[in-house]
Amino acid sequence: MYLNCGANQLTMEESFEKYLSINTGIPENEIHVLTHQILKKDISKGTLLLREGEICSKIFFVEKGLLRIYTIDSNGKEHIIQFSPENWWFSDRGSLYFEEPSDYFVEAIEDSRVVFLEKELFDFGGPNNDLIRSFNDKLLNNHIRQLQKRINLLLSATAEQRYLNFVKIYPDIMLRVPQWMIASYLGITPEGLSRVRRELARHNRS
Amino acid sequence: MYLNCGANQLTMEESFEKYLSINTGIPENEIHVLTHQILKKDISKGTLLLREGEICSKIFFVEKGLLRIYTIDSNGKEHIIQFSPENWWFSDRGSLYFEEPSDYFVEAIEDSRVVFLEKELFDFGGPNNDLIRSFNDKLLNNHIRQLQKRINLLLSATAEQRYLNFVKIYPDIMLRVPQWMIASYLGITPEGLSRVRRELARHNRS
DNA sequence: CGTCGAATTGATGTCATTCAACTACAGTGG
DNA sequence: CCACTGTAGTTGAATGACATCAATTCGACG
Secondary structure, three states: OEEOOOHHHHHHHHHHHHHHHHHHOOOHHHHHHHHOOOEEEEEOOOOEEEOOOOEOOEEEEEEEOOEEEEEEOOOOOEEEEEEEOOOOEEOOHHHHHHOOEOOOEEEEOOOEEEEEEEHHHHHOOOOOHHHHHHHHHHHHHHHHHHHHHHHHHHHHOOHHHHHHHHHHHOHHHHHHOOHHHHHHHHOOOHHHHHHHHHHHHHHHHO | OEEOOOHHHHHHHHHHHHHHHHHHOOOHHHHHHHHOOOEEEEEOOOOEEEOOOOEOOEEEEEEEOOEEEEEEOOOOOEEEEEEEOOOOEEOOHHHHHHOOEOOOEEEEOOOEEEEEEEHHHHHOOOOOHHHHHHHHHHHHHHHHHHHHHHHHHHHHOOHHHHHHHHHHHOHHHHHHOOHHHHHHHHOOOHHHHHHHHHHHHHHHHO
C-alpha cells in the first residue's frame, strides 16, 4: 500500500489519468488536481479487497490485472457476479452508497494494480464537477444495462447459449480465468461447462 | 394523452410533486418550476408503453397502477425483468442513455397513471440541479443494488427460495399480478410455481 | 349458463447437478 | 530427477430439479 508519489509509479498514474481525461473530457493538465493524492496499490493474486459483511467504502479502478466479485451461498458455493479487467471500475454500489454491509467478496485473480477512490471523487465540487458527475452517470447507466442483459440471459437462455454469449462478449477474460470460474459466472457447474464445451467442439469438427 | 393543466389532474400532479420534493429535498414551492409542463397519461391495462426495437426516450414514473418490463425470446416466451408499482421509476436506461434500440417491452398490467419525463429532467441546469442529480444518482445506485441481488439469486437459489424471496420483498405485487407473471419473473414455468406453492402449503399445514 | 384464461395435476422428458473415478499438469521437497 | 501433492479438467452413471405436454378444474365475467 502506498500513496502514488514516487517516480516509479508515474506510468501507473498516467494510465489512470489518461483514462479519466479521455472519458470525462477534462483536459489532461487539470486532471492532476483530482488525482494527485490518489491511493494506488499493487495487489497480489489471491488477495481479498472486500469481504462479505464489510462496508465497502471505496470505488476501485483496475489499472492492470483482473478481479472477481462473488458471493458464497449457504452451501459454501461461490457465485461470480462480475469480472473486472483493466480499465474497469467496480464497487459494491449498494454497500458504498447506502452504507450497508456488503454481500460480496472481491478478490484479485491476477497480480493487479488497483486505484482506490473515495466515493466523494464524483462529487468533489471543483470546476470540473459536472464533467465528472456526467461520467459517473454514464458508468452507472451502462452498468444497469449490462446487469439487465445478464438477468435476461439467466432467465431465458440455456447453459450453452450463456456460454456462447460469454465467449462473444468477453473473449479476453475467457482466456485468462480458469474454467470453473466461468462456470460459476454462468450459473452452472464446472462439469456442466466441460460437457457444453465438448458438445460444441464435437459439432464444430463435423 | 394530455398535458397536466386541468383541475381534475391536480391531485395527480401533487402526488408526483410531493414525491419529488420529499426525495430530492427541493422545497415544494420550487418544485412546480420543474413539473409545470410535465406530461402525464392515463394508461389503460394492456397498453404497451415501449416495444422491443424502439428507442426509449423517456423516463417514466408510476403514480398509480402497475407496469411490467419484459423480453420475448426466440421461442416467443416472455421473461419479466421488472415490475413497477406506484412511486417507482423505470426506463430502459441502456436505450435511453446510449440511444440504442431497446430489448424490452413495457406494458401496463393495471390501469395506471404515468408521468413521462424527458431525460434532461435530471440535468436541467437550474438552481436545484445538484439536488436532482444527487437523487438520480441514488436511484441509479439503488437500481444496481437490486439487479445484483437478483443475479445472485438466479445464480444460487432454487425455484422455491426465489419464490420465498419474492414474496418477502414484494408482498404487495404478489397479490396484484397473476401467478404466471411471477413465474416469469422468477424464471420458472407457471406449472413449476404451482408445484412450489403446493409443497410450501403442504409443509406449513403439517 | 357458457366461455375463456388462469391454475392445478399427472405423466413423461430433458437438462444440468451430484458424486466418484480418473487424467493432466504444475509446484514442492526429498 | 523423481515421487508426492493439490488443483483443474474430464468423463460416466445415477439423481434431481424443473420443463413439457395434455387433461382437468377453477373462477371471473359477459
